[in-house]
Structures are given as structure tokens and as C-alpha cells.
Amino acid sequence: MRRSRIALAAGFCLSFFLGTLLNLLCVPGFDHLHQQHRFRDGATPAPQWPATGSPADLLRQLRARYQEVIRYREHRAALPVSGRLRKPLERRLMDLAQRSASSHEQHRVTKSGSEPAAPEPTFLSPQGAGLLDLSLRAPSLGCRDIANRSDVRYLGSGYTKAVYKLVLNRSLSVALKSVDFGGHDIQNCVQQYRDLQDCYRLASYKIVKEMILLQRLQHPNILQLYGYCYQDSNDISNTLTTITELGSPLEMIQLLQSSWEDRFRICLSLVRLLHYLAHSPLGSLTLLDFRPRQFVIVDGELKVTDLDDASMEGTPCSSNADCFMEFPARNFTLQCSVEGKCQNMNEKRNLYNAYRFFFTYLLPHSAPLSLKPLLDSIVNATGELRWGIDETVAQFEKVLYMYRNGLYLSNMTHTPKAEYKQVVDVSIAEEDYRCWPSYHHNGCLLSVYNINEAIDICESHSQCQAFVWTNETTWTGRQLVFFKAGSINFVPDHGKITYLKSTG
Numbered sequence: 001m002r003r004s005r006i007a008l009a010a011g012f013c014l015s016f017f018l019g020t021l022l023n024l025l026c027v028p029g030f031d032h033l034h035q036q037h038r039f040r041d042g043a044t045p046a047p048q049w050p051a052t053g054s055p056a057d058l059l060r061q062l063r064a065r066y067q068e069v070i071r072y073r074e075h076r077a078a079l080p081v082s083g084r085l086r087k088p089l090e091r092r093l094m095d096l097a098q099r100s101a102s103s104h105e106q107h108r109v110t111k112s113g114s115e116p117a118a119p120e121p122t123f124l125s126p127q128g129a130g131l132l133d134l135s136l137r138a139p140s141l142g143c144r145d146i147a148n149r150s151d152v153r154y155l156g157s158g159y160t161k162a163v164y165k166l167v168l169n170r171s172l173s174v175a176l177k178s179v180d181f182g183g184h185d186i187q188n189c190v191q192q193y194r195d196l197q198d199c200y201r202l203a204s205y206k207i208v209k210e211m212i213l214l215q216r217l218q219h220p221n222i223l224q225l226y227g228y229c230y231q232d233s234n235d236i237s238n239t240l241t242t243i244t245e246l247g248s249p250l251e252m253i254q255l256l257q258s259s260w261e262d263r264f265r266i267c268l269s270l271v272r273l274l275h276y277l278a279h280s281p282l283g284s285l286t287l288l289d290f291r292p293r294q295f296v297i298v299d300g301e302l303k304v305t306d307l308d309d310a311s312m313e314g315t316p317c318s319s320n321a322d323c324f325m326e327f328p329a330r331n332f333t334l335q336c337s338v339e340g341k342c343q344n345m346n347e348k349r350n351l352y353n354a355y356r357f358f359f360t361y362l363l364p365h366s367a368p369l370s371l372k373p374l375l376d377s378i379v380n381a382t383g384e385l386r387w388g389i390d391e392t393v394a395q396f397e398k399v400l401y402m403y404r405n406g407l408y409l410s411n412m413t414h415t416p417k418a419e420y421k422q423v424v425d426v427s428i429a430e431e432d433y434r435c436w437p438s439y440h441h442n443g444c445l446l447s448v449y450n451i452n453e454a455i456d457i458c459e460s461h462s463q464c465q466a467f468v469w470t471n472e473t474t475w476t477g478r479q480l481v482f483f484k485a486g487s488i489n490f491v492p493d494h495g496k497i498t499y500l501k502s503t504g
Ligand SMILES: Nc1ncnc2c1ncn2[C@@H]1O[C@H](COP(=O)(O)OP(=O)(O)OP(=O)(O)O)[C@@H](O)[C@H]1O
Pocket: 155, 156, 157, 158, 159, 160, 161, 162, 163, 175, 223, 244, 245, 246, 247, 248, 249, 250, 289, 293, 294, 296, 305, 306, 307, 308
């Protein structure tokens, strides 16, 4: 227990150091930019830190965050959360609320004396539950799994949180997320209120909310929560660290250079995610802070990681004019329902953000020619919010079906100009040429539906003299084929088939 505290304290010292370092490196005005980005499409504004803050202001904010977290927790009826997991979380939430109130009531007089008993650091890591329990949906990792680790590596941070990578048991990579003591959120709050304890609590509600959502929303495109840990650190008791699936940051530039198939996969995973969020057990959820940095990539799939700005609140209205959505390039007015709620606002906000940040860049560009009209209609319909998410996901699945089954290939009878001689169990070493968009940096490695498509590609590349049918497939099940500029360097290669172009 003591050792784990020391380790986590060391982790947070590292967090504080790195956070401070990042602040020093930050361009001036980042804070301002962040606020603009976060709320530019009509979301609830972030707390605007007053020039000087009173303890009552801070208390009000703490209560508001606490109540928000409770609202998300209250939807429990529909969810299979076990009592074993629920109880400690409830207790932590109550602790946070009671302590935030009592710390103001007893202001500085009995601060140290009002500390509650030390938490049970392993309540989510019950006796006997080891790493193998990760196959279970319920979070199973706790403090002891992440304690005393020296191989924690900083990954990134945002306004509030810092994220670290840790490899457990030399096999499972996880992400540790905690409040960034050197981050803008804490620093601005402390500057205003001069109370690190309560500023920490205010920020930690974002992690608690995120944790509740990660636990309650189960979908392949939502990062998996593996567990959490409450420990004392930086003179603050019960600091919270969540342990989740690890991803890699979504790099738009890199994505733009990848194959259409991979870019389509990102858009498809996003649409499937938005479909789930529109029909989630908590009702229709919107991602108020919808930017590419809120997502990570795990094995080629897009997953949402930052859920602290997710909202399930509907927008009340008395007329259509109340259902106004403002985006930088376009505005929309949605219908106000007879029940006095803006119709499908959460879903449509997500959809338009998906269009403007993802579809418009990733979908049509270098797509198979015959799929272009369908892709264009998806881009246009989402850009004008003509379709809801149900129709959008149906159209995406149609594209996937057509692509996976070669229905995008032309119906014309294939008449190759050259003949191709088949040689089994050999491949060609080197003799590569570059093509775009290749799955290989120095060679031309493309996915094809069938041999005819491979021949078509070879005939359309002036360098192509042969191709090697590998035994590998892409995520859609398409074959990967290496196109080659020559056929001198034959090498034995079990399972591969080389096709040699024999006449021109
Ligand atoms: N599971 C993860 N695996 C890898 N990287 C992650 C993971 N979770 C978050 N990150 C990275 O850490 C950064 C910060 O995380 P997160 O977005 O949760 O913090 P935040 O303070 O809420 O940020 P923001 O200011 O964008 O709201 C992310 O932009 C992302 O690049």
C-alpha cells in the first residue's frame, strides 16, 4: 500500500513536471483557442474563470459537476452494473461531494482533521482477479496493478488530463489517465481560488464522469475501461487514475496518406459509434467537444477516448428558432417538437461534426471510381443534414458490402493485354517500385478483390512486370498483392503465388 502510494506520487510528480514543461512550451493564447474550439458549435460554455474567485463560486461549480455526475449515474436501471462495482464508486462520489462541502464549511480550520479514512485502493481488483480477468466487461484492474512502476511513459495531455502509457506483465499496454496538475484547468483554477484540493476535486469530476460513461457505454468504438485507482498524491488524498485500453493519437496528415480502404474504415467506425450514441442506454448522446484529438486509433479502428464533454441533455424549445445550431461554415435550424425538445439535435450535431472533421477529407478522395457517386451522396447529405444517423449508417454499410464483394468493379468482360504465368510457392525479392497509396513504404502493395483486378492494376502501371499474391488480407478480407518491376529474384516462399507478365 505504502509502496504503491510512493509510486503513484512519483507518477504525479512526473505529471506535474511534464505538465509544467508543456505549459512553458505552449504557445501564448492556447487557453483562448481551446475555449473557442470546445464550444464553438453551441455547447454549454466552460467555466469562465473570474478575475478573483470566492470559495462560494468554487463550491457552486463543484456542486454543479457533482450533480452532473449523479445524473449520468442515475440512469443505472437500464444497465447491468454489478453491486460490487457500484458501491465503491458511489462512496467515492459521496466522499467528493461531502468533502467539497465540508472543506468550505470548516474552511482551513479542521482541514487536515476532516480527511476521511484512507480508501481501499484495490476495490476494483478483487482478490484473485488478475490480468486474465480483462476478458470480462467489468473493470478489473486496480491500484496494485499499476503500483511501483518505473516504466510509465508520457503520451499526451489536454486541457485537464494527462495520459501515460504503461505495459503490464510485459504484454498488455494500457493508458493511465489522471488530472494534470500542471494543466490549464488546474492552473487557472488555482490562480483564481488558491485552493489546490478543491480545484483538484473540480477537475477530477471530469474523470469520474468519463469513467462512468466508459463503464456504461459498451461499444467496439468506445475505449474500454480496465479499472481505476484512488491514491494519495501531491498532498491530495484520493486522486483518481483511470486505466483504459491504449490507442495511438489520430494523425490527420497520416490518415490522408493512407489507402482509401483504411480511411473508409475510420469513417465507418465513426458512423457506427455515432449510431450507438444516438441510441445509447443513456439516451441520445452528443460529443460537445468533437475534434479529431478526442479519438484514438486501436488496430486501425477509431475509438473515442475523451468523454468528459459528452452530453445527454436535450435542448428545450418553444419554437424552431430555439433549435439553432451554429457551425463555422453553416447554420441549421431544427424542428421544435410538440414536447418542447429540439428534434434529434444531439444526433445531428454529431453527424455534422463527423462530416466537417472526417467525411469531407477522408471519404471521396481516391475511392474506387464506381463508388464515388454513392460516397458523394453521403458527403452531401451529411453536410446538409438531410439524413439522420440511421440512414447514414445504412449507406455506409452498403458501401462496405459493395467494396467487400467486388460490386464496384466494372461488369465488362475482362480482356488482359498480356498473359500471366502462375508460379506457386515463390515470391520475388526486391525489384520493387513505388505506387500510391501503398501499404508498403518502398514497394507497391495494394489490396484487390480478385485476380482480374490485380491484372488490371498491373496493366495500368507501366513498371509492372509481375505480381505476388500474398496470403495476407486486409480488414475487409481483400487480398494483398505486391506489384513488382521485374522477376529475376525468385525466392521460395510457401503459400505465395507469383504471376509473371509474359507478353506485352
Ligand atoms: N487511451 C489513450 N491512448 C492513447 N492516447 C490517449 C488515450 N487517451 C487520451 N490520449 C491522448 O491524450 C490526450 C489528452 O487526453 P484527453 O483528451 O482525455 O484529455 P483532456 O484534458 O480532456 O483533453 P481536451 O483538452 O482535448 O479536452 C488526447 O488528445 C489523446 O491524444
